[in-house]
Amino acid sequence: MKALVKKESKPGLWLEEVPKPTIGINDVLIKVDRTGICGTDVHIYKWDDWAQKTIPVPMVVGHEFVGEIVEVGSNVADYVPGEIVSGEGHVVCGRCRNCFAGRRHLCAHTRGVGVNRPGAFAEYISLPMTNIWHHDDSIDRDVASIFDPFGNAVHTALSFDVLGEDVLITGAGPIGVMAAAVVKHAGARHVVVTDVNPYRLELAKKMGATLALDVRDNTIANAQKELGMTEGFDVGLEMSGNPVAFRDMLNNMCHGGKIAMLGIPEKEIAIDWNIVVFNMLTLKGIYGREMYETWYKMTVMLQSGLDISPIITHRFHASEFEKGFEVMMSGQSGKVILDWNE
Ligand code: NAD
Ligand code: ZN
Helix, strand or coil: CEEEEECCCCCCCEEEECCCCCCCCCEEEEEEEEEECCHHHHHHHHCCHHHHHHCCCCEECCCEEEEEEEEECCCCCCCCCCCEEEECCEECCCCCHHHHCCCHHHCCCCEEECCCECCCCECEEEEEHHHEEECCCCCCHHHHHCHHHHHHHHHHHCCCCCCCCCEEEECCCHHHHHHHHHHHHCCCCCEEEEECCHHHHHHHHHCCCCEEEECCCCCHHHHHHHCCCCCCEEEEEECCCCHHHHHHHHCCEEEEEEEEECCCCCCCCCCCHHHHHHCCCEEEECCCCCCCHHHHHHHHHHHCCCCCHHHEEEEEEHHHHHHHHHHHHHCCCCEEEEECCC
């Protein structure tokens, strides 16, 4: 089968013939239909320090996908060929304290699809049945292919109660923009999204942000004034990994404000801890999605009117993957979809 492989320890990816995966008794084989390009895939493409430390070569990459089940292992009773499914990108151990307690998103031994084990940028992928999410017929196929990053947005956005609250989102990348749509859907009042990229700020507006703020020429404090806010944001969603953005956020939270942090900083960030202490802020790190409460909430919100489809701005055939990565790296995109059908 064809797959996008990190073949050599240098920048780039290679579309190669590789053996079709085989399945064990507890696994499901899926024919991949569409995939989404994630920021993680871009790190692997560029071959930065993180990727060099993390990715064994050769490796089939990618983890955002939708496809059709074509074969199931002899122990699999709950899934059948023909079903449209996505895969949870974190494969958990099932044996650690948190897994045993049903808190699988907190597994101590998480492995990443397309990172530590063969990924979804391929014609077929094999996954354990415990990683399969069955899609309801009502779910649009392109949207189904990005449930993984949509799940990051939903997990973060619903970490704290947002009904009737003012929410600050730093970073209008695909995940920040989807989070804006989610908190608006969940009943937030003002949703301010910041970035330094006008293309993405436009997308944030399209997806329901009350105010999309370019922090190069305006401050969040001014935005608060403009909106008639006096005491700061109730909830903050850090979705940039940028030190300046995080400090901006800390300075604009209300007393007792709650911050969920998804953005991955490149290195340590120094902050004024007095703000956290005296304003009694709560900081919560977010990794992945809750299995499978986040997936359930994604489905139900889409069925109850949430529309995230404007986040998908580009579509290419898998053979044109280089164009897809180029547009991702340009910053002039939302989500980029690759089609794996012949
Ligand atoms: P992205 O890199 O596309 O978006 C980040 C955005 O932040 C960019 O648009 C960038 O222009 C913006 N930004 C830069 N400086 C800024 C500043 N000073 N103020 C405001 N915005 C600024 O990333 P994404 O795919 O949307 O993901 C969001 C973040 O979440 C990334 O850091 C990513 O690595 C991380 N992530 C974490 C998890 C997890 O499980 N914790 C999963 C997926 C992604
Ligand atoms: Zn575990």
